Amino acid sequence: xxxxxxxxxxxxxxxxxxxxxxxxxxxxxxxxxxxxxxxxxxxxxxxxxxxxxxxxxxxxxxxxxxxxxxxxxxxxxxxxxxxxxxxxxxxxxxxxxxxxxxxxxxxxxxxxxxxxxxxxxxxxxxxxxxxxxxxxxxxxxxxxxxxxxxxxxxxxxxxxxxxxxxxxxxxxxxxxxxxxxxxxxxxxxxxxxxxxxxxxxxxxxxxxxxxxxxxxxxxxxxxxxxxxxxxxxxxxxxxxxxxxxxxxxxxxxxxxx
Amino acid sequence: xxxxxxxxxxxxxxxxxxxxxxxxxxxxxxxxxxxxxxxxxxxxxxxxxxxxxxxxxxxxxxxxxxxxxxxxxxxxxxxxxxxxxxxxxxxxxxxxxxxxxxxxxxxxxxxxxxxxxxxxxxxxxxxxxxxxxxxxxxxxxxxxxxxxxxxxxxxxxxxxxxxxxxxxxxxxxxxxxxxxxxxxxxxxxxxxxxxxxxxxxxxxxxxxxxxxxxxxxxxxxxxxxxxxxxxxxxxxxxxxxxxxxxxxxxxxxxxxxxxxxxxxxxxxxxxxxxxxxxxxxxxxxxxxx
Numbered sequence: 001x002x003x004x005x006x007x008x009x010x011x012x013x014x015x016x017x018x019x020x021x022x023x024x025x026x027x028x029x030x031x032x033x034x035x036x037x038x039x040x041x042x043x044x045x046x047x048x049x050x051x052x053x054x055x056x057x058x059x060x061x062x063x064x065x066x067x068x069x070x071x072x073x074x075x076x077x078x079x080x081x082x083x084x085x086x087x088x089x090x091x092x093x094x095x096x097x098x099x100x101x102x103x104x105x106x107x108x109x110x111x112x113x114x115x116x117x118x119x120x121x122x123x124x125x126x127x128x129x130x131x132x133x134x135x136x137x138x139x140x141x142x143x144x145x146x147x148x149x150x151x152x153x154x155x156x157x158x159x160x161x162x163x164x165x166x167x168x169x170x171x172x173x174x175x176x177x178x179x180x181x182x183x184x185x186x187x188x189x190x191x192x193x194x195x196x197x198x199x200x201x202x203x204x205x206x207x208x209x210x211x212x213x214x215x216x217x218x219x220x221x222x223x224x225x226x227x228x229x230x231x232x233x234x235x236x237x238x239x240x241x242x243x244x245x246x247x248x249x250x251x252x253x254x255x256x257x
Numbered sequence: 258x259x260x261x262x263x264x265x266x267x268x269x270x271x272x273x274x275x276x277x278x279x280x281x282x283x284x285x286x287x288x289x290x291x292x293x294x295x296x297x298x299x300x301x302x303x304x305x306x307x308x309x310x311x312x313x314x315x316x317x318x319x320x321x322x323x324x325x326x327x328x329x330x331x332x333x334x335x336x337x338x339x340x341x342x343x344x345x346x347x348x349x350x351x352x353x354x355x356x357x358x359x360x361x362x363x364x365x366x367x368x369x370x371x372x373x374x375x376x377x378x379x380x381x382x383x384x385x386x387x388x389x390x391x392x393x394x395x396x397x398x399x400x401x402x403x404x405x406x407x408x409x410x411x412x413x414x415x416x417x418x419x420x421x422x423x424x425x426x427x428x429x430x431x432x433x434x435x436x437x438x439x440x441x442x443x444x445x446x447x448x449x450x451x452x453x454x455x456x457x458x459x460x461x462x463x464x465x466x467x468x469x470x471x472x473x474x475x476x477x478x479x480x481x482x483x484x485x486x487x488x489x490x491x492x493x494x495x496x497x498x499x500x501x502x503x504x505x506x507x508x509x510x511x512x513x514x515x516x517x518x519x520x521x522x523x524x525x526x527x528x529x530x531x532x533x534x535x536x537x538x539x540x541x542x543x544x545x546x
Contacts, residue, residue: 049445051441051444051445068447069444069445069446069447070447071447074445075445077438077441077442079438081438081439081441081442083439083442083456083457083460084537084538085460085461085463085537086537094442094446094456095445095446097446097452097456124537126537
């Protein structure tokens with residue numbers, strides 16, 4: 001159980017990136033966070049990952065506050081961020097240094113099998129396409145079977161076809177051991193396709209605006225009527241969130257700083 | 258004897274493309290014969306000039322006193338080698354370059370790593386080192402002779418100073434250039450400071466560090482000549498001044514040829530020793546033809 005309570009992050013330059021955000025994420029839930037740029041969604045993810053410390057409030061995993069990166073929380077970035085000097089298998093085993101070599105190799109091999117690129121275990125990162133590199137990044141994050149998997153716009157740099165392919169694949173991976181997944185994205189369709197719950201954030205300062213439970217049966221049809229209706233609804237909410245942020249700045253210039 | 262050093266030097270000059278060729282990879286060899294032919298073209302003009310000189314001297318058109326023909330240079334080299342003299346000169350010069358390279362590299366690496374890593378150290382030390390770098394290193398010679406005498410210490414110090422700057426600059430720059438995003442991956446996996454250095458910073462900086470070592474070594478060879486000009490009784494640099502004093506250009510050219518061969522060999526050894534660690538690099542072998 002992941003609990004986020006009155007989480008606030010103010011950066012050194014005074015920017016209020018996140019303002020009293022509270023969220024609860026159930027075990028095994030897939031939560032998507034959508035919002036325009038500057039709404040604090042990436043900051044939120046970095047706080048959950050323990051890469052940054054909150055100004056106020058806390059993130060708790062099973063009651064324990066997260067203050068630094070933890071093995072129970074995995075993170076996949078927008079870029080694969082593979083170490084170019086390690087083979088794909090070595091990259092996947094990057095977080096397994098505490099295990100004996102044989103165990104590392106076996107776990108990395110299993111994870112690569114899961115993400116479907118076992119044949120590339122000995123390849124260098126530069127030899128992989130963007131989609132395959134991101135699969136390797138998924139394998140690296142999942143190889144330790146973290147309770148929570150954080151994904152920071154993981155497919156936004158990929159072409160549409162590869163992106164859909166990896167979205168399907170991510171659901172398959174979820175079926176492996178049902179980790180909690182928190183996905184930050186600016187792609188509403190991606191959020192609706194994957195998530196049990198979509199949280200819409202609004203910018204300046206970053207706040208939770210509303211949330212939607214798609215409640216659609218899986219596999220979801222991106223072209224289905226209900227899917228499109230939900231998409232329109234979320235688009236409207238996002239539009240309004242920006243209008244409200246602009247209006248808020250107009251009436252209260254201090255908030256902009 | 259005379260053929261083998263040149264042959265190995267030529268092989269070391271293009272080590273990257275010769276290795277896969279010997280591995281028997283037939284597929285990517287399409288552009289290779291052409292590339293070999295292109296490389297041989299580079300020998301045409303110098304060989305023609307050498308042959309012309311040789312013929313001119315043999316035919317009595319030129320006496321070859323100031324510019325001796327290749328055969329005379331090779332004969333002198335052979336004589337020096339047979340007398341064991343060449344070996345002595347080479348050994349002491351190699352020893353000086355080796356020591357200077359060692360100390361210069363150590364100092365450059367440590368200071369470069371410190372200023373590259375810590376902003377405070379950079380603010381404190383970098384301006385001073387940059388100012389010192391602006392001094393032509395030969396200008397230190399009188400001071401070093403006063404401080405360290407005319408024997409080995411002043412020579413090795415001068416070489417070390419020459420090696421220090423390229424190593425220092427590249428090490429600091431390489432550390433500053435490390436992708437912060439990869440460092441963050443290290444943080445996610447809770448690496449300690451030491452593990453971060455060993456598993457992320459070191460491999461990430463290695464390519465530029467190797468380049469730094471190679472340019473440092475090149476400068477080491479440059480500075481050993483200057484160092485041996487200042488009162489040496491042995492060494493290839495001494496051989497140069499000796500040739501000048503006795504009015505014997507053959508000796509000078511023999512020494513120059515030896516410098517070239519040694520410089521090429523040591524650079525090739527350094528490149529070869531570090532290549533296994535850089536196999537992952539995208540550019541290696543592609544960018545260097």
